[in-house]
Amino acid sequence: MPTRLDIRLIAPSGYADDRAACARGIERLQAAGHTVHGGDVVDRVMLRFAGGDAERAADINQLARTDRPLPDLVMAVCGGYGAIALLERLDYDGLAARFLDESCVLVGHGDFTVLQCALYARSAIGTLHGPMLVRDFGQGYLRENTWRHFWHTALSPRTEMSWACGEGQHDMLVEGTLWGGNLSALCSLIGTPYLPRIDGGILYVEETGEQAYRVERMLYELKLAGVLDRQRAILVGGLGGQRTSEYDNGYDIDHALERFVRACGLPMLRGLAFGHGQDKWTLPFGGHAALEVVAGTARLAVFDYRYARAPLDGSTTSA
CATH class of the missing domain: 3.40.50.10740 (Murein tetrapeptidase LD-carboxypeptidase, N-terminal domain)
Incomplete structure:
Protein backbone atom coordinates (compact mmCIF):
# COMPACT_ATOMS: atom_id res chain seq x y z
CA MET A 1 0.00 0.00 0.00
CA THR A 159 18.81 9.87 -0.89
CA GLU A 160 21.44 9.50 -3.60
CA MET A 161 22.12 10.80 -7.08
CA SER A 162 24.92 10.50 -9.64
CA TRP A 163 25.88 12.37 -12.79
CA ALA A 164 28.71 12.86 -15.27
CA CYS A 165 30.79 15.86 -14.18
CA GLY A 166 33.50 15.65 -16.83
CA GLU A 167 36.76 13.76 -17.20
CA GLY A 168 38.78 16.84 -16.27
CA GLN A 169 37.43 16.84 -12.73
CA HIS A 170 39.87 15.46 -10.17
CA ASP A 171 38.81 12.54 -7.99
CA MET A 172 37.71 13.77 -4.58
CA LEU A 173 35.69 12.97 -1.48
CA VAL A 174 34.24 15.69 0.76
CA GLU A 175 31.49 15.80 3.36
CA GLY A 176 29.47 18.68 4.73
CA THR A 177 26.09 20.35 5.09
CA LEU A 178 24.22 20.53 1.79
CA TRP A 179 22.58 23.89 1.13
CA GLY A 180 22.03 26.58 -1.49
CA GLY A 181 19.52 27.33 -4.21
CA ASN A 182 18.87 30.04 -6.73
CA LEU A 183 21.95 32.24 -7.07
CA SER A 184 20.27 35.64 -7.20
CA ALA A 185 18.03 34.71 -4.28
CA LEU A 186 21.05 33.71 -2.20
CA CYS A 187 22.87 36.94 -3.02
CA SER A 188 19.81 38.99 -2.03
CA LEU A 189 20.30 37.74 1.56
CA ILE A 190 23.97 38.67 1.96
CA GLY A 191 24.39 40.88 5.01
CA THR A 192 21.01 39.91 6.47
CA PRO A 193 20.19 37.59 9.37
CA TYR A 194 18.38 35.30 6.95
CA LEU A 195 21.41 33.85 5.16
CA PRO A 196 22.57 30.89 7.27
CA ARG A 197 26.20 30.71 8.31
CA ILE A 198 27.22 27.20 7.29
CA ASP A 199 30.77 26.04 7.92
CA GLY A 200 32.17 23.15 5.93
CA GLY A 201 29.24 23.19 3.54
CA ILE A 202 28.57 21.84 0.08
CA LEU A 203 26.89 24.73 -1.71
CA TYR A 204 24.61 24.21 -4.71
CA VAL A 205 23.66 27.10 -7.01
CA GLU A 206 21.57 27.49 -10.15
CA GLU A 207 20.12 30.35 -12.14
CA THR A 208 18.03 31.09 -15.19
CA GLY A 209 17.86 34.03 -17.58
CA GLU A 210 20.92 35.85 -16.20
CA GLN A 211 23.80 36.91 -18.43
CA ALA A 212 27.16 35.20 -17.93
CA TYR A 213 28.81 38.29 -16.45
CA ARG A 214 25.97 38.64 -13.95
CA VAL A 215 26.39 35.01 -12.88
CA GLU A 216 30.11 35.62 -12.41
CA ARG A 217 29.42 38.81 -10.47
CA MET A 218 26.97 37.06 -8.13
CA LEU A 219 29.49 34.30 -7.46
CA TYR A 220 32.01 37.00 -6.58
CA GLU A 221 29.45 38.50 -4.20
CA LEU A 222 29.35 35.22 -2.30
CA LYS A 223 33.14 35.03 -2.32
CA LEU A 224 33.75 38.60 -1.19
CA ALA A 225 31.13 38.23 1.56
CA GLY A 226 33.12 35.32 2.97
CA VAL A 227 30.43 32.73 2.25
CA LEU A 228 32.62 30.61 -0.01
CA ASP A 229 35.54 30.65 2.42
CA ARG A 230 33.47 28.35 4.62
CA GLN A 231 32.50 25.86 1.89
CA ARG A 232 34.18 22.66 0.73
CA ALA A 233 32.72 22.41 -2.76
CA ILE A 234 30.27 24.10 -5.14
CA LEU A 235 27.69 22.23 -7.22
CA VAL A 236 26.53 24.20 -10.25
CA GLY A 237 23.17 23.34 -11.75
CA GLY A 238 21.46 24.78 -14.78
CA LEU A 239 22.46 28.28 -15.91
CA GLY A 240 20.23 28.59 -18.94
CA GLY A 241 18.90 31.61 -20.75
CA GLN A 242 22.15 33.50 -21.41
CA ARG A 243 22.58 35.63 -24.52
CA THR A 244 25.92 36.76 -25.92
CA SER A 245 26.58 40.00 -27.75
CA GLU A 246 29.30 41.22 -30.06
CA TYR A 247 30.82 43.07 -27.13
CA ASP A 248 31.30 39.79 -25.24
CA ASN A 249 34.02 38.74 -27.68
CA GLY A 250 33.15 35.09 -27.13
CA TYR A 251 32.84 35.41 -23.33
CA ASP A 252 30.07 33.06 -22.21
CA ILE A 253 29.00 31.08 -19.16
CA ASP A 254 31.82 28.56 -19.64
CA HIS A 255 34.39 31.34 -19.57
CA ALA A 256 32.69 32.92 -16.55
CA LEU A 257 32.88 29.70 -14.55
CA GLU A 258 36.44 28.93 -15.67
CA ARG A 259 37.52 32.38 -14.52
CA PHE A 260 35.73 32.12 -11.22
CA VAL A 261 36.88 28.63 -10.26
CA ARG A 262 40.48 29.84 -10.56
CA ALA A 263 39.67 32.76 -8.28
CA CYS A 264 37.73 30.89 -5.59
CA GLY A 265 40.02 27.86 -5.23
CA LEU A 266 37.13 25.48 -4.50
CA PRO A 267 36.15 22.33 -6.37
CA MET A 268 33.30 23.29 -8.69
CA LEU A 269 31.23 20.52 -10.25
CA ARG A 270 28.76 20.99 -13.09
CA GLY A 271 26.11 18.72 -14.55
CA LEU A 272 23.78 18.20 -11.59
CA ALA A 273 20.19 18.91 -12.67
CA PHE A 274 18.14 20.82 -10.08
CA GLY A 275 16.10 24.00 -9.77
CA HIS A 276 14.98 25.49 -13.08
CA GLY A 277 14.90 23.01 -15.92
CA GLN A 278 12.63 20.17 -16.91
CA ASP A 279 14.39 17.28 -15.17
CA LYS A 280 15.62 17.71 -11.61
CA TRP A 281 16.90 15.93 -8.56
CA THR A 282 15.49 16.80 -5.15
CA LEU A 283 18.16 18.17 -2.78
CA PRO A 284 17.68 18.19 1.01
CA PHE A 285 18.59 21.67 2.25
CA GLY A 286 20.44 21.22 5.56
CA GLY A 287 21.15 17.51 5.16
CA HIS A 288 24.56 15.97 5.71
CA ALA A 289 26.10 15.07 2.37
CA ALA A 290 28.99 13.01 1.08
CA LEU A 291 30.22 14.06 -2.36
CA GLU A 292 32.54 11.71 -4.23
CA VAL A 293 34.05 12.01 -7.70
CA VAL A 294 35.67 9.02 -9.40
CA ALA A 295 36.74 8.97 -13.05
CA GLY A 296 34.45 11.80 -14.11
CA THR A 297 31.35 10.54 -12.31
CA ALA A 298 30.03 12.36 -9.25
CA ARG A 299 27.92 10.73 -6.56
CA LEU A 300 26.06 12.61 -3.87
CA ALA A 301 24.60 10.82 -0.87
CA VAL A 302 22.52 12.83 1.62
CA PHE A 303 21.18 11.80 5.01
CA ASP A 304 20.18 13.31 8.38
CA TYR A 305 17.61 15.60 6.80
CA ARG A 306 13.94 16.43 7.40
CA TYR A 307 11.55 14.19 5.50
CA ALA A 308 7.88 13.24 5.63
CA ARG A 309 8.01 10.09 7.71
CA ALA A 310 5.69 7.39 6.50
CA PRO A 311 2.36 6.97 8.35
CA LEU A 312 1.18 3.74 9.91
CA ASP A 313 1.59 1.63 6.77
CA GLY A 314 5.38 2.08 7.02
CA SER A 315 5.85 2.50 3.26
CA THR A 316 8.62 4.68 1.85
CA THR A 317 7.46 4.81 -1.76
CA SER A 318 4.71 6.60 -3.61
CA ALA A 319 2.93 6.06 -6.89
Whole structure:
Protein backbone atom coordinates (compact mmCIF):
# COMPACT_ATOMS: atom_id res chain seq x y z
CA MET A 1 0.00 0.00 0.00
CA PRO A 2 1.56 3.35 -1.01
CA THR A 3 2.02 6.12 1.51
CA ARG A 4 -0.85 8.61 1.69
CA LEU A 5 0.22 12.14 2.54
CA ASP A 6 -1.63 15.24 3.62
CA ILE A 7 -0.31 18.00 1.31
CA ARG A 8 -0.85 21.74 1.70
CA LEU A 9 -0.20 24.19 -1.14
CA ILE A 10 1.30 27.62 -0.54
CA ALA A 11 2.04 30.50 -2.93
CA PRO A 12 4.65 32.71 -1.24
CA SER A 13 5.84 34.47 -4.41
CA GLY A 14 4.22 34.95 -7.80
CA TYR A 15 0.71 33.97 -8.76
CA ALA A 16 -0.11 30.83 -10.73
CA ASP A 17 -0.51 31.96 -14.32
CA ASP A 18 -1.37 28.51 -15.70
CA ARG A 19 -4.59 27.29 -14.11
CA ALA A 20 -4.69 24.19 -16.30
CA ALA A 21 -1.26 23.16 -14.99
CA CYS A 22 -2.46 23.76 -11.43
CA ALA A 23 -5.42 21.48 -12.00
CA ARG A 24 -3.23 18.77 -13.58
CA GLY A 25 -0.75 18.92 -10.72
CA ILE A 26 -3.45 18.60 -8.08
CA GLU A 27 -5.10 15.76 -10.00
CA ARG A 28 -1.80 13.87 -10.21
CA LEU A 29 -1.18 14.24 -6.48
CA GLN A 30 -4.70 13.06 -5.72
CA ALA A 31 -4.42 10.17 -8.18
CA ALA A 32 -1.31 9.05 -6.26
CA GLY A 33 -3.53 8.78 -3.18
CA HIS A 34 -2.65 12.05 -1.46
CA THR A 35 -5.00 14.63 0.04
CA VAL A 36 -4.41 18.18 -1.21
CA HIS A 37 -5.41 21.30 0.74
CA GLY A 38 -4.93 25.00 0.05
CA GLY A 39 -6.09 24.97 -3.53
CA ASP A 40 -7.55 28.45 -3.00
CA VAL A 41 -4.05 29.98 -3.17
CA VAL A 42 -3.94 29.33 -6.91
CA ASP A 43 -6.78 31.83 -7.40
CA ARG A 44 -5.11 34.72 -5.57
CA VAL A 45 -3.68 37.54 -7.68
CA MET A 46 -2.37 40.92 -6.56
CA LEU A 47 -0.18 42.66 -9.14
CA ARG A 48 2.47 40.00 -9.90
CA PHE A 49 2.01 38.27 -6.52
CA ALA A 50 -0.25 35.53 -5.16
CA GLY A 51 -1.89 37.92 -2.72
CA GLY A 52 -0.63 40.59 -0.35
CA ASP A 53 2.51 40.20 1.76
CA ALA A 54 0.55 39.63 4.98
CA GLU A 55 -1.69 37.08 3.29
CA ARG A 56 1.18 35.08 1.90
CA ALA A 57 3.11 35.21 5.18
CA ALA A 58 0.01 33.97 7.02
CA ASP A 59 0.01 30.82 4.87
CA ILE A 60 3.39 29.94 6.38
CA ASN A 61 2.71 31.19 9.90
CA GLN A 62 -0.36 29.00 10.18
CA LEU A 63 2.06 26.07 10.31
CA ALA A 64 3.07 27.32 13.76
CA ARG A 65 -0.48 27.07 15.11
CA THR A 66 -0.94 24.33 17.69
CA ASP A 67 -4.73 24.13 17.24
CA ARG A 68 -4.52 22.36 13.90
CA PRO A 69 -2.48 19.37 12.68
CA LEU A 70 0.53 19.91 10.50
CA PRO A 71 0.41 18.52 6.97
CA ASP A 72 3.00 15.96 5.94
CA LEU A 73 4.16 18.08 3.01
CA VAL A 74 3.96 21.78 2.14
CA MET A 75 4.51 22.46 -1.59
CA ALA A 76 5.05 25.81 -3.27
CA VAL A 77 2.77 26.36 -6.24
CA CYS A 78 5.34 28.34 -8.24
CA GLY A 79 8.25 30.74 -7.90
CA GLY A 80 8.74 34.16 -9.45
CA TYR A 81 9.45 36.93 -6.96
CA GLY A 82 8.03 38.12 -3.65
CA ALA A 83 9.12 35.75 -0.88
CA ILE A 84 11.77 38.15 0.41
CA ALA A 85 9.03 40.57 1.52
CA LEU A 86 7.72 37.90 3.92
CA LEU A 87 10.90 37.32 5.90
CA GLU A 88 10.28 39.97 8.56
CA ARG A 89 6.69 38.74 9.00
CA LEU A 90 7.36 35.09 9.85
CA ASP A 91 6.95 33.56 13.31
CA TYR A 92 10.36 31.88 13.49
CA ASP A 93 10.12 30.94 17.18
CA GLY A 94 6.67 29.48 16.73
CA LEU A 95 7.70 27.56 13.64
CA ALA A 96 10.83 26.21 15.35
CA ALA A 97 8.80 24.98 18.33
CA ARG A 98 6.11 23.40 16.14
CA PHE A 99 8.54 21.63 13.81
CA LEU A 100 10.77 20.34 16.62
CA ASP A 101 9.04 16.96 16.89
CA GLU A 102 7.03 16.95 13.67
CA SER A 103 7.90 15.45 10.31
CA CYS A 104 6.32 18.12 8.09
CA VAL A 105 8.58 19.09 5.19
CA LEU A 106 8.45 22.07 2.81
CA VAL A 107 9.50 21.91 -0.85
CA GLY A 108 10.13 24.41 -3.63
CA HIS A 109 12.89 26.09 -5.61
CA GLY A 110 13.76 29.37 -7.32
CA ASP A 111 12.43 32.30 -5.28
CA PHE A 112 11.54 29.79 -2.56
CA THR A 113 15.28 29.76 -1.79
CA VAL A 114 14.96 32.85 0.42
CA LEU A 115 12.41 31.07 2.61
CA GLN A 116 14.58 27.96 2.82
CA CYS A 117 17.54 30.03 3.95
CA ALA A 118 15.51 32.03 6.47
CA LEU A 119 13.83 28.99 7.98
CA TYR A 120 17.17 27.27 8.38
CA ALA A 121 18.97 30.33 9.75
CA ARG A 122 16.26 31.43 12.17
CA SER A 123 14.35 28.23 13.00
CA ALA A 124 16.79 25.38 12.18
CA ILE A 125 14.19 23.92 9.82
CA GLY A 126 15.52 21.93 6.89
CA THR A 127 13.55 21.80 3.64
CA LEU A 128 13.68 20.20 0.21
CA HIS A 129 14.94 22.02 -2.88
CA GLY A 130 12.74 20.30 -5.42
CA PRO A 131 9.76 20.34 -7.76
CA MET A 132 6.74 22.63 -7.51
CA LEU A 133 3.13 22.24 -8.55
CA VAL A 134 2.84 24.30 -11.73
CA ARG A 135 6.15 23.98 -13.61
CA ASP A 136 6.88 20.41 -12.57
CA PHE A 137 3.93 18.26 -11.53
CA GLY A 138 1.41 20.25 -13.57
CA GLN A 139 3.08 20.18 -16.97
CA GLY A 140 1.52 18.29 -19.85
CA TYR A 141 4.33 15.73 -19.76
CA LEU A 142 5.28 14.49 -16.31
CA ARG A 143 9.01 13.85 -15.93
CA GLU A 144 9.10 10.38 -14.42
CA ASN A 145 12.60 10.64 -12.98
CA THR A 146 11.78 13.95 -11.29
CA TRP A 147 8.57 12.49 -9.84
CA ARG A 148 10.17 9.29 -8.56
CA HIS A 149 13.26 10.87 -7.03
CA PHE A 150 11.16 13.49 -5.29
CA TRP A 151 8.98 10.92 -3.57
CA HIS A 152 11.96 8.76 -2.68
CA THR A 153 13.70 11.76 -1.09
CA ALA A 154 10.58 13.17 0.59
CA LEU A 155 9.75 9.83 2.24
CA SER A 156 13.19 8.42 3.01
CA PRO A 157 15.95 9.23 5.51
CA ARG A 158 18.59 8.97 2.79
CA THR A 159 18.81 9.87 -0.89
CA GLU A 160 21.44 9.50 -3.60
CA MET A 161 22.12 10.80 -7.08
CA SER A 162 24.92 10.50 -9.64
CA TRP A 163 25.88 12.37 -12.79
CA ALA A 164 28.71 12.86 -15.27
CA CYS A 165 30.79 15.86 -14.18
CA GLY A 166 33.50 15.65 -16.83
CA GLU A 167 36.76 13.76 -17.20
CA GLY A 168 38.78 16.84 -16.27
CA GLN A 169 37.43 16.84 -12.73
CA HIS A 170 39.87 15.46 -10.17
CA ASP A 171 38.81 12.54 -7.99
CA MET A 172 37.71 13.77 -4.58
CA LEU A 173 35.69 12.97 -1.48
CA VAL A 174 34.24 15.69 0.76
CA GLU A 175 31.49 15.80 3.36
CA GLY A 176 29.47 18.68 4.73
CA THR A 177 26.09 20.35 5.09
CA LEU A 178 24.22 20.53 1.79
CA TRP A 179 22.58 23.89 1.13
CA GLY A 180 22.03 26.58 -1.49
CA GLY A 181 19.52 27.33 -4.21
CA ASN A 182 18.87 30.04 -6.73
CA LEU A 183 21.95 32.24 -7.07
CA SER A 184 20.27 35.64 -7.20
CA ALA A 185 18.03 34.71 -4.28
CA LEU A 186 21.05 33.71 -2.20
CA CYS A 187 22.87 36.94 -3.02
CA SER A 188 19.81 38.99 -2.03
CA LEU A 189 20.30 37.74 1.56
CA ILE A 190 23.97 38.67 1.96
CA GLY A 191 24.39 40.88 5.01
CA THR A 192 21.01 39.91 6.47
CA PRO A 193 20.19 37.59 9.37
CA TYR A 194 18.38 35.30 6.95
CA LEU A 195 21.41 33.85 5.16
CA PRO A 196 22.57 30.89 7.27
CA ARG A 197 26.20 30.71 8.31
CA ILE A 198 27.22 27.20 7.29
CA ASP A 199 30.77 26.04 7.92
CA GLY A 200 32.17 23.15 5.93
CA GLY A 201 29.24 23.19 3.54
CA ILE A 202 28.57 21.84 0.08
CA LEU A 203 26.89 24.73 -1.71
CA TYR A 204 24.61 24.21 -4.71
CA VAL A 205 23.66 27.10 -7.01
CA GLU A 206 21.57 27.49 -10.15
CA GLU A 207 20.12 30.35 -12.14
CA THR A 208 18.03 31.09 -15.19
CA GLY A 209 17.86 34.03 -17.58
CA GLU A 210 20.92 35.85 -16.20
CA GLN A 211 23.80 36.91 -18.43
CA ALA A 212 27.16 35.20 -17.93
CA TYR A 213 28.81 38.29 -16.45
CA ARG A 214 25.97 38.64 -13.95
CA VAL A 215 26.39 35.01 -12.88
CA GLU A 216 30.11 35.62 -12.41
CA ARG A 217 29.42 38.81 -10.47
CA MET A 218 26.97 37.06 -8.13
CA LEU A 219 29.49 34.30 -7.46
CA TYR A 220 32.01 37.00 -6.58
CA GLU A 221 29.45 38.50 -4.20
CA LEU A 222 29.35 35.22 -2.30
CA LYS A 223 33.14 35.03 -2.32
CA LEU A 224 33.75 38.60 -1.19
CA ALA A 225 31.13 38.23 1.56
CA GLY A 226 33.12 35.32 2.97
CA VAL A 227 30.43 32.73 2.25
CA LEU A 228 32.62 30.61 -0.01
CA ASP A 229 35.54 30.65 2.42
CA ARG A 230 33.47 28.35 4.62
CA GLN A 231 32.50 25.86 1.89
CA ARG A 232 34.18 22.66 0.73
CA ALA A 233 32.72 22.41 -2.76
CA ILE A 234 30.27 24.10 -5.14
CA LEU A 235 27.69 22.23 -7.22
CA VAL A 236 26.53 24.20 -10.25
CA GLY A 237 23.17 23.34 -11.75
CA GLY A 238 21.46 24.78 -14.78
CA LEU A 239 22.46 28.28 -15.91
CA GLY A 240 20.23 28.59 -18.94
CA GLY A 241 18.90 31.61 -20.75
CA GLN A 242 22.15 33.50 -21.41
CA ARG A 243 22.58 35.63 -24.52
CA THR A 244 25.92 36.76 -25.92
CA SER A 245 26.58 40.00 -27.75
CA GLU A 246 29.30 41.22 -30.06
CA TYR A 247 30.82 43.07 -27.13
CA ASP A 248 31.30 39.79 -25.24
CA ASN A 249 34.02 38.74 -27.68
CA GLY A 250 33.15 35.09 -27.13
CA TYR A 251 32.84 35.41 -23.33
CA ASP A 252 30.07 33.06 -22.21
CA ILE A 253 29.00 31.08 -19.16
CA ASP A 254 31.82 28.56 -19.64
CA HIS A 255 34.39 31.34 -19.57
CA ALA A 256 32.69 32.92 -16.55
CA LEU A 257 32.88 29.70 -14.55
CA GLU A 258 36.44 28.93 -15.67
CA ARG A 259 37.52 32.38 -14.52
CA PHE A 260 35.73 32.12 -11.22
CA VAL A 261 36.88 28.63 -10.26
CA ARG A 262 40.48 29.84 -10.56
CA ALA A 263 39.67 32.76 -8.28
CA CYS A 264 37.73 30.89 -5.59
CA GLY A 265 40.02 27.86 -5.23
CA LEU A 266 37.13 25.48 -4.50
CA PRO A 267 36.15 22.33 -6.37
CA MET A 268 33.30 23.29 -8.69
CA LEU A 269 31.23 20.52 -10.25
CA ARG A 270 28.76 20.99 -13.09
CA GLY A 271 26.11 18.72 -14.55
CA LEU A 272 23.78 18.20 -11.59
CA ALA A 273 20.19 18.91 -12.67
CA PHE A 274 18.14 20.82 -10.08
CA GLY A 275 16.10 24.00 -9.77
CA HIS A 276 14.98 25.49 -13.08
CA GLY A 277 14.90 23.01 -15.92
CA GLN A 278 12.63 20.17 -16.91
CA ASP A 279 14.39 17.28 -15.17
CA LYS A 280 15.62 17.71 -11.61
CA TRP A 281 16.90 15.93 -8.56
CA THR A 282 15.49 16.80 -5.15
CA LEU A 283 18.16 18.17 -2.78
CA PRO A 284 17.68 18.19 1.01
CA PHE A 285 18.59 21.67 2.25
CA GLY A 286 20.44 21.22 5.56
CA GLY A 287 21.15 17.51 5.16
CA HIS A 288 24.56 15.97 5.71
CA ALA A 289 26.10 15.07 2.37
CA ALA A 290 28.99 13.01 1.08
CA LEU A 291 30.22 14.06 -2.36
CA GLU A 292 32.54 11.71 -4.23
CA VAL A 293 34.05 12.01 -7.70
CA VAL A 294 35.67 9.02 -9.40
CA ALA A 295 36.74 8.97 -13.05
CA GLY A 296 34.45 11.80 -14.11
CA THR A 297 31.35 10.54 -12.31
CA ALA A 298 30.03 12.36 -9.25
CA ARG A 299 27.92 10.73 -6.56
CA LEU A 300 26.06 12.61 -3.87
CA ALA A 301 24.60 10.82 -0.87
CA VAL A 302 22.52 12.83 1.62
CA PHE A 303 21.18 11.80 5.01
CA ASP A 304 20.18 13.31 8.38
CA TYR A 305 17.61 15.60 6.80
CA ARG A 306 13.94 16.43 7.40
CA TYR A 307 11.55 14.19 5.50
CA ALA A 308 7.88 13.24 5.63
CA ARG A 309 8.01 10.09 7.71
CA ALA A 310 5.69 7.39 6.50
CA PRO A 311 2.36 6.97 8.35
CA LEU A 312 1.18 3.74 9.91
CA ASP A 313 1.59 1.63 6.77
CA GLY A 314 5.38 2.08 7.02
CA SER A 315 5.85 2.50 3.26
CA THR A 316 8.62 4.68 1.85
CA THR A 317 7.46 4.81 -1.76
CA SER A 318 4.71 6.60 -3.61
CA ALA A 319 2.93 6.06 -6.89
